[in-house]
Amino acid sequence: MMRSIRARLLLGLLLLVAVMSLMVGSITYRRVLGETSDLFDYQLRQMALTLGDQASVLSGYPLPPQSENSDFVIQIWDIFGTRLFSPELPFVTNAVLGYSDLTFQNERWRVYVLANRTSVIQVAQPWSVREKLAREAAVRIVVPLLILLALMAVAAAWIVARAMRPLKDITTQLEHRDIHGLAPLAAPDLPAEVSPLVEELNRLLERLSGAFASQRAFVADAAHELRSPLTALSLQLQLLERARDEPERDLATSRLRDAIERATHLVGQLLTLARNEPEGMAESTSTVPLGAIAGNAVGDVQLLAQQRRIDIRLEVPAEISVKGDAEALRILVRNLLDNAVRYSPEGSLVQVRLSSRPGQAVLEVTDAGPGIAAADRSRAFARFYRAPGVSAGGTGLGLAIVKAIAQRHGAEVTLDQAQPQGLRAEVVFPVASGAP
Amino acid sequence: MRVLLVEDDRMIAEAVRTALEQDGHVTDWMGDGAAALTALGHSQFDIVLLDLGLPRKDGLSVLRQLRERGDATVVIIITARDDVRSRVAGLDGGADDYLVKPFDLDELAARMRAAVRRSAGRGDPVITHGDIRLNPVTREVRKAGKPVALSAKEFAVLEALLLRPGAVLSRAQLEDRLYGFGDAAESNAVEVYVHALRRKLGSDAIRTQRGAGYFVPR
Numbered sequence: 275m276m277r278s279i280r281a282r283l284l285l286g287l288l289l290l291v292a293v294m295s296l297m298v299g300s301i302t303y304r305r306v307l308g309e310t311s312d313l314f315d316y317q318l319r320q321m322a323l324t325l326g327d328q329a330s331v332l333s334g335y336p337l338p339p340q341s342e343n344s345d346f347v348i349q350i351w352d353i354f355g356t357r358l359f360s361p362e363l364p365f366v367t368n369a370v371l372g373y374s375d376l377t378f379q380n381e382r383w384r385v386y387v388l389a390n391r392t393s394v395i396q397v398a399q400p401w402s403v404r405e406k407l408a409r410e411a412a413v414r415i416v417v418p419l420l421i422l423l424a425l426m427a428v429a430a431a432w433i434v435a436r437a438m439r440p441l442k443d444i445t446t447q448l449e450h451r452d453i454h455g456l457a458p459l460a461a462p463d464l465p466a467e468v469s470p471l472v473e474e475l476n477r478l479l480e481r482l483s484g485a486f487a488s489q490r491a492f493v494a495d496a497a498h499e500l501r502s503p504l505t506a507l508s509l510q511l512q513l514l515e516r517a518r519d520e521p522e523r524d525l526a527t528s529r530l531r532d533a534i535e536r537a538t539h540l541v542g543q544l545l546t547l548a549r550n551e552p553e554g555m556a557e558s559t560s561t562v563p564l565g566a567i568a569g570n571a572v573g574d575v576q577l578l579a580q581q582r583r584i585d586i587r588l589e590v591p592a593e594i595s596v597k598g599d600a601e602a603l604r605i606l607v608r609n610l611l612d613n614a615v616r617y618s619p620e621g622s623l624v625q626v627r628l629s630s631r632p633g634q635a636v637l638e639v640t641d642a643g644p645g646i647a648a649a650d651r652s653r654a655f656a657r658f659y660r661a662p663g664v665s666a667g668g669t670g671l672g673l674a675i676v677k678a679i680a681q682r683h684g685a686e687v688t689l690d691q692a693q694p695q696g697l698r699a700e701v702v703f704p705v706a707s708g709a710p
Numbered sequence: 711m712r713v714l715l716v717e718d719d720r721m722i723a724e725a726v727r728t729a730l731e732q733d734g735h736v737t738d739w740m741g742d743g744a745a746a747l748t749a750l751g752h753s754q755f756d757i758v759l760l761d762l763g764l765p766r767k768d769g770l771s772v773l774r775q776l777r778e779r780g781d782a783t784v785v786i787i788i789t790a791r792d793d794v795r796s797r798v799a800g801l802d803g804g805a806d807d808y809l810v811k812p813f814d815l816d817e818l819a820a821r822m823r824a825a826v827r828r829s830a831g832r833g834d835p836v837i838t839h840g841d842i843r844l845n846p847v848t849r850e851v852r853k854a855g856k857p858v859a860l861s862a863k864e865f866a867v868l869e870a871l872l873l874r875p876g877a878v879l880s881r882a883q884l885e886d887r888l889y890g891f892g893d894a895a896e897s898n899a900v901e902v903y904v905h906a907l908r909r910k911l912g913s914d915a916i917r918t919q920r921g922a923g924y925f926v927p928r
Contacts, residue, residue, distance in 0.1 A: 501790035502719050505812035509725035512815045516732065525728075533721055660765075 280438050287430040295423045303412035310408040322388040322397045347398040440468050456483035495658050496544055503537035543671040550678040562600045565590035568626050571607035579615045589627040594635040596703045598683045606679040609672040610639040610699050617643035635703040642696040651689045711756040712887045713737045716746040718764050729815045734862040738890045743767025753886050755783055757822055762789040770803050777804040784825045830873050837872045844872055858910050863888055867903045871926045880923035
């Protein structure tokens with residue numbers, strides 16, 4: 275199969291021109307042949323008539339001898355059958371008046387016989403002569419057509435090349451790009467057939483460049499954020515090395531352990547976030563009971579809650595299931611709870627409530643902490659965002675992960691003010707109609 | 711030396727503080743930029759270790775405001791931002807040095823000594839005054855070539871006075887160098903240390919400016 279549009283167009287056009295020329299040539303040839311035949315017949319008759327008028331005059335005067343390659347063979351008889359004029363060669367005599375065809379000495383002849391008062395005149399012409407003349411006439415018409423065909427081929431090649439130039443320009447532009455060249459293609463005055471392609475390509479490039487930029491930003495942010503726990507680690511190790519006595523060594527060891535835990539936690543969070551990016555791993559979808567998942571998540575943060583004497587109350591009036599990734603949903607609830615427990619004052623209450631609305635499952639986590647100012651709520655979902663002035667030792671990734679997981683499940687996360695004080699996080703899941 | 715550590719990361723701050731205190735420095739820790747500016751307005755520090763990414767007020771703003779109000783306290787920026795632009799902005803913003811995280815505690819100590827030495831206009835790390843030689847690196851003091859044993863607080867008082875010979879330091883200013891914000895200073899501690907220093911180095915070593923404070927004669 276031919277891949278090149280240019281070659282296909284060119285071949286198609288040339289084939290078309292060739293077939294047309296053949297058709298025109300053969301039709302012309304046939305026409306010319308027919309017309310010359312009529313003309314020759316007319317000529318035969320005229321000759322016969324002229325000879326008939328002059329037959330009386332001619333008698334007695336021999337006509338000049340007819341050469342062998344003469345076009346015509348003329349015979350004249352008087353009414354008594356006496357041959358008045360005849361070629362030197364023997365030739366057939368034909369009794370039929372008017373036009374007829376006959377074969378003599380392997381050659382086909384066209385014959386016209388005319389009878390008048392005094393004589394019978396027969397004029398004969400070989401078909402080969404007539405055909406040769408007709409062919410010559412036809413060739414005179416077809417040859418220019420063939421030259422025209424060649425010219426058309428060249429013109430077609432040029433036109434096709436010109437029409438394909440925008441494509442070639444774009445190809446050249448793309449050829450000279452490296453993987454960072456994601457700027458839109460500059461292609462002014464595009465033909466209507468190519469511009470949608472280029473527009474789509476540009477849109478794709480734009481999306482790609484956006485995705486690239488966000489990935490780059492993520493890597494840069496992640497590298498920057500990893501520096502702090504790594505710095506803490508390296509410092510604690512140095513302190514351990516320079517510890518002079520047992521209490522100093524113990525303190526340094528325990529702090530080093532904390533620093534390792536912190537770095538591990540950050541790396542884990544980064545990994546979780548990367549896994550839940552929209553372009554991340556494929557969905558592992560099953561029917562997930564949200565109430566049970568919330569229960570598991572409460573268990574995950576129980577230790578921290580006990581340390582801070584925080585009571586977690588879980589309200590699940592009726593189990594509601596959603597389609598999704600059970601592990602990811604558990605992380606979602608755990609992150610919301612972790613934030614709630616970290617930022618709540620000691621001895622306060624954190625509530626987790628599951629409820630349903632028509633077509634929706636609603637998960638709420640409410641704490642009694644400082645909350646997030648309305649102006650900062652949308653920023654709170656950004657990676658590495660930390661509430662100003664508050665140092666709760668978080669990675670700044672918790673809510674970003676919550677949002678990424680929610681998005682993967684088609685759910686909506688919102689933050690608002692809890693009454694009388696604190697933060698209320700609400701996750702609204704779509705539930706397929708018919709499901710409980 | 712009295713050090714102000716401005717760092718929002720609790721773990722890093724704790725580690726640096728521990729290391730500085732092991733080296734005999736008095737260290738105060740502030741977790742945000744606004745608090746750091748307040749602390750700098752209240753007390754005299756020998757050196758500020760300043761993080762750039764701070765809540766409430768970022769490090770560069772703190773530095774700018776500090777310099778705008780004519781405070782020439784030595785500032786070393788300690789940050790995770792390692793790009794050239796940030797370094798240039800930090801140094802041009804009035805920082806004396808720039809250290810990128812993660813860093814080595816020994817290097818930090820050396821850079822602190824170097825920065826303080828430069829700000830005092832000295833090339834030699836060892837402070838020589840008459841026949842007294844004080845080495846901030848080894849924390850060794852010699853009088854006429856003989857080593858003199860000093861406590862950490864005595865060393866701090868002597869170092870503070872020797873850094874600016876002739877300048878009078880009040881009792882409060884000396885206390886600032888000896889105690890952080892949380893420490894309780896005994897009422898006559900400075901007199902006790904000065905007395906001890908005079909006993910070990912000779913009564914002429916430290917003079918009293920009545921009603922103003924103490925100084926070492928030029």
